[in-house]
Amino acid sequence: MKGYFLALGFILLQWGLSAIADTSSETEVEINARKNVNLWEGDIKLLPGQRAQIERTSDFGGPQNLVLNHSHILWPNGVVPYILDSSASDHPATVKAINEAIEEFHNKTCITLVPRTNEANYVRFIKGRGCWSYVGRIHGSQNVSIGEGCEHKGIVLHEIFHVLGRFHEHSRPDRDNANYRGSLDFDNMMWANGGYSALGSYTRSKLANVMFSRELAKRLEGTGVSTYSLHPGVINTELARHIVAGWKIIFAPLLYTLMWFLTKTPKQGAQTTLHCAVSDEAEGITGKYWSNCAVKKPNKLALIDEDCTKLWEYSTEQVKL
Numbered sequence: 001m002k003g004y005f006l007a008l009g010f011i012l013l014q015w016g017l018s019a020i021a022d023t024s025s026e027t028e029v030e031i032n033a034r035k036n037v038n039l040w041e042g043d044i045k046l047l048p049g050q051r052a053q054i055e056r057t058s059d060f061g062g063p064q065n066l067v068l069n070h071s072h073i074l075w076p077n078g079v080v081p082y083i084l085d086s087s088a089s090d091h092p093a094t095v096k097a098i099n100e101a102i103e104e105f106h107n108k109t110c111i112t113l114v115p116r117t118n119e120a121n122y123v124r125f126i127k128g129r130g131c132w133s134y135v136g137r138i139h140g141s142q143n144v145s146i147g148e149g150c151e152h153k154g155i156v157l158h159e160i161f162h163v164l165g166r167f168h169e170h171s172r173p174d175r176d177n178a179n180y181r182g183s184l185d186f187d188n189m190m191w192a193n194g195g196y197s198a199l200g201s202y203t204r205s206k207l208a209n210v211m212f213s214r215e216l217a218k219r220l221e222g223t224g225v226s227t228y229s230l231h232p233g234v235i236n237t238e239l240a241r242h243i244v245a246g247w248k249i250i251f252a253p254l255l256y257t258l259m260w261f262l263t264k265t266p267k268q269g270a271q272t273t274l275h276c277a278v279s280d281e282a283e284g285i286t287g288k289y290w291s292n293c294a295v296k297k298p299n300k301l302a303l304i305d306e307d308c309t310k311l312w313e314y315s316t317e318q319v320k321l
Helices: 003-020 028-034 050-055 092-108 153-163 198-219 246-262 271-278 305-318
Strands: 079-084 112-115 122-126 131-134 141-146 228-231 288-291 294-296
Touching: 028 131, 028 153, 079 092, 092 112, 092 141, 092 153, 131 153, 141 153, 198 228, 198 305, 228 271, 271 288
Parallel strands: 079 112, 079 122, 122 141, 228 288
Antiparallel strands: 131 141, 288 294
């Protein structure tokens, strides 16, 4: 039964090409932000207690797998019964987008969405406020909202992915933040003894960011000033525009398509920074590490107080303060 979920990762390459021409100029997360719909990672509704469960599935507080694989939340045999609520069926654009997305699933996967007869567990497409879904089968009737501005095949595909148990690409552990791969060698901080690599230097710097924020929080204790370190997400920017050259240019259209489909927009990437800066929820929570607008557990090396202090002292020596 799990086999059809493994296929989803492969068909994503195909859907990146088809969905890009179909989706609106706004993503589902941007539409929800404009409508002040505050959900997990922008468009995921969680059941009571589910958020804590998700945060326990890995050392750093994110989904351990890109797709949930617990049998009780999967759809048996890959069959998903559904109905159209009157709030959706009365709007031709919404019906068209839903039907096109279902047809895409039928043409390219072994997932089957069928009109409900008397099944106890089923999806109800509604025209609610914003674009959102639950993750996996939650038992009974579960809503999928295709609200105003969400009536596009690509957005409906995205929400159905959640119905099947799929989180966002940037929720993968290996995409969450380089600080988890980083390590410090106080005897070779500047790589004078060899061993330099671009990736090693990058991940070390990200770990140091988290450690610096924790140490700074201690030194500012009692001042009313809070410090935050965070991961904005994997963001699709023009940072690598000059990297693609030579034979790589042949694959540039595919690479850029995948980047568009699998990463955050700059606006989405700014949300955690803004959350820490202006949210009442974040006020006074100092020295913590944040991702997707929530406190997460960082690399365990960042939690060693003695090393945070040692890094601070080393840094002040290097800049002669």
